[in-house]
Amino acid sequence: MTHWLLAPVILPALVAPFIVLAARYNIGIQRVLSLAGVVALVVLTAGLAWQSADGTVTLYQMGDWAAPFGIVLVGDRLSTMMVLLTSVLALFVLLYAVGSGWDNRGRHFHALFQFQLMGIMGAFLTGDLFNLFVFFEVLLIASYGLMIHAGGNARLKAGVQYVLFNLIGSTLFLFALGSILAETGTLNMADLAQRVTLIDAEATVGIRVAAVLLLMVFAIKAALVPLHFWLPSSYAEAPAPVAALFAIMTKVGAYAIIRVYTMVFPPDLAATSGLFDVWLLPAAIVSLAIGMTGVLAAKKLDRLVAFSVIGSMGMVMISIALFTPTGIAAALYYIVHSTLAGATLFLISDLVRTGRGNLDLTAQPTVSGNALTAAMFFAAAIAMAGLPPLSGFLGKLLVLDASYDSPLMVWIWVVVLSSSLISILGFARAGSILFWKAHSVKRAEDAKPLPQPTALAYVSVGGLLTLLVAHTVFAGQVHAYTTTMAAGLFAPEPYIETVMDTPGKLSTPAEEY
Amino acid sequence: MELLVASAIGIMTAGGIYLLLRLRTFPVILGISLLTYAVNVFLFTAGRLTTSAPPILRDGIDVYADPLPQALVLTAIVISFGMTAVVVMIGLGAFLGSDDDHVNDQPTGDDTEPEGRS
Numbered sequence: 001m002t003h004w005l006l007a008p009v010i011l012p013a014l015v016a017p018f019i020v021l022a023a024r025y026n027i028g029i030q031r032v033l034s035l036a037g038v039v040a041l042v043v044l045t046a047g048l049a050w051q052s053a054d055g056t057v058t059l060y061q062m063g064d065w066a067a068p069f070g071i072v073l074v075g076d077r078l079s080t081m082m083v084l085l086t087s088v089l090a091l092f093v094l095l096y097a098v099g100s101g102w103d104n105r106g107r108h109f110h111a112l113f114q115f116q117l118m119g120i121m122g123a124f125l126t127g128d129l130f131n132l133f134v135f136f137e138v139l140l141i142a143s144y145g146l147m148i149h150a151g152g153n154a155r156l157k158a159g160v161q162y163v164l165f166n167l168i169g170s171t172l173f174l175f176a177l178g179s180i181l182a183e184t185g186t187l188n189m190a191d192l193a194q195r196v197t198l199i200d201a202e203a204t205v206g207i208r209v210a211a212v213l214l215l216m217v218f219a220i221k222a223a224l225v226p227l228h229f230w231l232p233s234s235y236a237e238a239p240a241p242v243a244a245l246f247a248i249m250t251k252v253g254a255y256a257i258i259r260v261y262t263m264v265f266p267p268d269l270a271a272t273s274g275l276f277d278v279w280l281l282p283a284a285i286v287s288l289a290i291g292m293t294g295v296l297a298a299k300k301l302d303r304l305v306a307f308s309v310i311g312s313m314g315m316v317m318i319s320i321a322l323f324t325p326t327g328i329a330a331a332l333y334y335i336v337h338s339t340l341a342g343a344t345l346f347l348i349s350d351l352v353r354t355g356r357g358n359l360d361l362t363a364q365p366t367v368s369g370n371a372l373t374a375a376m377f378f379a380a381a382i383a384m385a386g387l388p389p390l391s392g393f394l395g396k397l398l399v400l401d402a403s404y405d406s407p408l409m410v411w412i413w414v415v416v417l418s419s420s421l422i423s424i425l426g427f428a429r430a431g432s433i434l435f436w437k438a439h440s441v442k443r444a445e446d447a448k449p450l451p452q453p454t455a456l457a458y459v460s461v462g463g464l465l466t467l468l469v470a471h472t473v474f475a476g477q478v479h480a481y482t483t484t485m486a487a488g489l490f491a492p493e494p495y496i497e498t499v500m501d502t503p504g505k506l507s508t509p510a511e512e513y
Numbered sequence: 514m515e516l517l518v519a520s521a522i523g524i525m526t527a528g529g530i531y532l533l534l535r536l537r538t539f540p541v542i543l544g545i546s547l548l549t550y551a552v553n554v555f556l557f558t559a560g561r562l563t564t565s566a567p568p569i570l571r572d573g574i575d576v577y578a579d580p581l582p583q584a585l586v587l588t589a590i591v592i593s594f595g596m597t598a599v600v601v602m603i604g605l606g607a608f609l610g611s612d613d614d615h616v617n618d619q620p621t622g623d624d625t626e627p628e629g630r631s
Contacts, residue, residue, distance in 0.1 A: 130585060137592045144599055148606075156607035160538065161616055163600045167545050168533065170596070174552040174589055181582060182559040233618065 004051075005060040005075045007044050008083055008121040011037060016114035031098050034110035038094050041087040041117065049080040053481070055488060057498040059127075066504030067127070068188035074127035076495055077485040078332070082124045082255050085336055086248050088467070089343055090117055092460045096347050097241035099456025100354065105150035105239070112149070115142035116245065123252050127499055129180065129187040132256065133173050136221075140166050143249065146242040147234060158237035165230035169220040176213035183207045190499035192264045193492065196271070204271035211265050211272045215280070218260070221253025224280075224317055225287040228310050232294070235309065236302035240350030243302075244343035250313050251335050257320060258328060262489040263496075267323045281321035281408055285415050287314030292419035295426035301352060301359040304430055305345040308384050311423060312338040315416070319399045322406055325486040330398035332482035337391040337471055341383040344464040348377050351461065352434060354453045361433050365443040373453070374435035376461055381427035383468050386420050391472040396420065398479065514562055518554065525551035538604040538614040542597065549593035556586045 015037035023029035051058065052075055060073040075083075094113065096102075103109040119139025126132050148159040181187055183206040184195045199207055216227065223231040231250075235243045265272040291311025298304035316338060319331035353359050355367040367373055379390070386392035396416060403412040471478060488494070525547050532544025560579030568580035608614045 130588070134588065134592070137596070141596065141599065144603065148603060151606075153607065153610040156603060156610055157613075160600070160604050160607045161618075163596075163603055164541055164545065164616055167593075167596055167600060168548070170592070171545070171548045171552050174549075174556060177585070178552065178556040178559040178582075181556070181585070182561075185579075 002058065003060065004044070004048065005058050005073050005125065008041060008048070008087070009073070009118055009125065011041055011044065012114040012118040012121070016111045016118065019111045019114065020108065027104050030110045031103065034114060035091075035094060035098070037114060038087065038091050038117070041121075042084075042091055045080065045084040045087045045121075048075055049084040051075070052077050052080040055484075055494070057495050059498050059502050061502070061504045064504045066502065067499045068186050068191035070504065071131045072127040072188065072499055073122075073125045074190075074495065074499060075125060077481075077488055078255070078259065079124045081332070081336075081481075081485070082251070083121055085251075085339060086117065086120050086124065089248055089339060089464075090245065092463045092467075093241050093244045093343060093347075095460035095463070096244070096350075096457055099454045099458075099460060100241070100350060101454075102150070102239050102241050102350075108145065109149055112142045112145040113245070116146060118142075120248060120252060124255060127189050129189060129192070129260075130177055133170070133177060136173065136252075137170060139249065139252070140170070143242075143246065146245070147238045149239050149242060155237045155239075158233040162230055162234035165220070169217055172213055172220070173217040176210050176217055179206055179210035179213065183210060188499070189260065189263055190492075190496040193266075193496055194500070196264055196269065199271065201270060208271055211275060214260060215257065215275060218253045218256045219280075219283070221250065222257065222317060223250050223253070223287075223310050223313050224283050225290050225310070225314070226283070228287065228290075231310055232303055232306040235306040235346070236300070240346050240353070243306075243346040247309065247339050247342035247346065250309065251316075251339055254313070254316050254320060254331070254335060257317075258331070258489065261323070262328070263492045266490075276321045276323050277407065281318065281406070284314050284317035284321050285408070285411055287311070287317060288419050289314070289415050292423040292426070295423045296429070298426070298430075299361055301349045301361060301430060301434065302346075304361075304426060305342070305349050308345065308423065308427075309338075309342045311419065312342065312384065315396070315399060318412055318416070319402060322402055324402065324405070325483070325490050326402040327399075328486035328489060329479065329483040330395065330402045332485060333391075333398055333475070333479050334395035336478070337383070337395045337468070340464055340468050340471065341380060341392060344376075344380040344461060344468065345384055347457075347461045347464070348373065348380055351376070351453045351457060354457075355450055356434075357450055361430055363433060363437045363441050365441050365447070366438040367434065370435060370438070372458060374431070376458075376465060377431055377435065379465055379468075381431060385423045385427050387424065389472065391468055391475060394472060394475045394479075514564075518558055518562060522551050522555050522558075525554075536615060536617050538608060538616055541616055542600060542604065545600070546593075546597055549589070549597070553586050553589055553593075556582050556589060558582075559585075 019030050019033050058075040062071045116139055119135050119142055122135035123132055126135055144163050147162055148155055184192055186192055220227045235246060288311050291307050291314050294307025295304050298307055316331050316334050319327045351373045352367055383390040383392045386396040403409050529544045529547035532540045560582035563578045566576045566578040568578045
C-alpha cells in the first residue's frame with residue numbers, strides 16, 4: 001500500500017497550521033510557504049493522475065483497517081483528474097491573490113486557503129459517505145473564513161446567507177446519511193453499491209427517500225435551480241481570488257452526483273429510476289435558462305459572472321442527468337472548461353475593479369490597463385458563452401450530441417441554443433459598456449488616476465486563459481480520456497473489488513474469536 | 514419508545530423549519546440548532562433503539578447496540594457546535610455593521626446602488 005494517495009490531503013493540512021504558528025506576522029514567508037505547498041500539490045496530483053491514467057485504482061486504508069470497517073481513500077481516473085484540476089486552479093488563483101495583494105487585506109488568507117484545499121482534495125478522494133460529509137464541512141468552514149476575508153458590511157451580510165444556507169445543507173446531508181445507514185448498515189460507497197441491490201423491491205421506501213435527500217444536498221452544492229439562491233450574492237461579494245477558487249466548489253457537488261449515482265444508485269436500479277429524467281434533467285434545463293438570463297439582466301459585472309457560473313452548472317447537470325456514458329464524458333469535459341472559464345472571469349472582474357473603482361455596468365471613464373483587460377475579458381467571455389473557437393463551444397457540441405436519444409432532446413437543444421444567444425448578448429453588452437463606450441466618457445479633471453493591476457495578476461489570468469486554449473487544442477485527447485473515464489464509471493467492478501477485497505486489519509478474524 | 518423518539522424528532526424538525534422561515538438571524542440560528550438536535554437523535558436511531566445493550570462483542574450476549582451511529586453522532590455534534598459558533602460570530606458582525614438582522618437581501622430603493630452594496 002502506498003501512502004502517496006493521502007499526500008494531497010495531508011500536505012495542506014500540515015502547511016496551514018505551520019503558516020498560522022510560524023509565519024503569523026510575516027506575509028512574505030506566508031506567501032512563500034503557501035506557494036511552495038501548492039506547487040508541491042500540483043506535482044503530487046499530476047503524479048497521481050498519471051498513475052491512474054491506465055485505469056489503476058489505488059486504495060489507501062486509514063490505519064490499515066479493511067473496508068467497510070475503516071475509512072478508505074480511493075484514487076481512480078475521475079477523482080485524480082478532479083484533484084489535478086483543483087491544484088492547478090489553486091496555483092493560478094494563489095498567484096493572483098499574491099499579485100493583487102488580496103491576501104494582505106485581512107488575516108490568515110493563506111492558512112484558510114490551504115485548509116480549503118485540504119477539504120476539496122479530501123472530498124474528491126474519499127470512498128466513504130460520512131467522510132465525504134466531514135470533508136465537506138472542512139472545506140465549508142475554511143470557505144466561511146475566506147468568504148468574509150477583508151471584511152466589509154456587504155460581505156458579512158452575504159457571508160451570513162452563505163453560512164446559513166450551507167448549514168441547512170449539512171443538516172440535510174446528515175438526515176440522508178442517517179436514512180442510508182438505517183437502511184443498509186454501511187456508509188462505504190463500494191459496500192453500499194453491493195448492498196443497495198439486495199434491498200427487497202417491496203421495502204425501498206427508506207432508500208428512495210435517502211437517495212432523493214442526498215441528491216438535494218449535492219444539488220445545493222452544485223447550485224442547481226431552485227437551490228441556487230446562495231450563489232449569486234456570495235460569489236459576487238467574496239474576494240475575487242476566493243470566488244475563483246469557489247468555481248471548483250460547485251464542481252464538488254457535480255462530482256459527488258456522478259460518483260454516488262453511477263456507483264451506489266446506478267440508473268438501472270429499479271428503486272431510484274426516474275430520479276434523473278423526471279427531476280434532475282428539467283431542473284438542469286431551468287438552471288441553464290435562469291443562469292444565462294441572469295447574465296443579460298445583471299447590473300454589475302460580479303453578479304453577471306456569478307449567474308454565468310449557475311448557467312454553466314446547468315449545462316454540466318443537463319449532461320450528467322442524461323446518465324449515459326457519452327453524457328458523462330461530455331459533462332466531465334465541460335466541468336474542466338467551466339471551472340477554468342468561471343475562475344478566469346472572476347479574476348478579470350477584479351482586474352476591472354482595480355482599474356475602475358467599481359463594477360457597475362454604467363458608462364464611466366476607461367479602465368486603467370484597458371486594452372489588455374478588455375482582450376482578456378473578450379477571450380474569457382467567448383469561452384464562457386460557448387462561441388468558437390474556445391472549449392466552451394466544443395463542450396456545448398458534445399452535450400448537444402450526447403442528448404440525441406433523450407426524450408427531452410427538443411427542450412435541451414432549444415434551451416442550450418437560445419441561452420447561448422442570450423449569454424452572448426449579455427457578455428457583449430457588458431463588454432461594450434465597460435471597455436468601448438468608456439472611451440466616449442470624459443474623465444473628470446480632478447479625478448485621481450486609478451492604479452494599474454500588477455504584472456503578476458495579468459500573468460495568472462493569462463495562465464488560466466492559456467489552460468483554456470490548451471483544453472481546446474487537446475480537446476480530442478481530453479475527450480477520449482473522459483470517454484474511457486465514463487465507461488469505467490458505468491462498470492465500477494474494478495473499483496468495488498479493489499475497495500472490498502484488499503486485505504487489511506479485520507479482514508480475517510483473529511484466532512481467538 | 515419508538516413513538517416518543519419519532520415524535521420528538523418530528524416536533525424538533527417542524528419547530529426548526531418554522532424558525533428557519535422567520536428570516537431574521539436570531540430565529541434562524543435557533544432553528545438551525547433545533548434541526549441539528551433533531552438530526553443528532555435521528556442519526557442515533559439509525560442504529561435501532563436498544564436499551565442497556567453493550568456495543569462491544571462479549572461472550573454470552575446476543576443483543577448489541579450499534580456503535581457506529583454513536584461515533585457518527587459525536588462527529589456531527591462537534592461539527593454542528595463549531596458551525597453554530599461561527600455563524601453566531603459572523604451574524605453578530607453583520608448585525609453590528611449594518612444594524613439590520615434580516616438574512617435575505619433587502620430592497621434598497623436606490624437605483625444607483627443595486628442590492629445596496631459598494
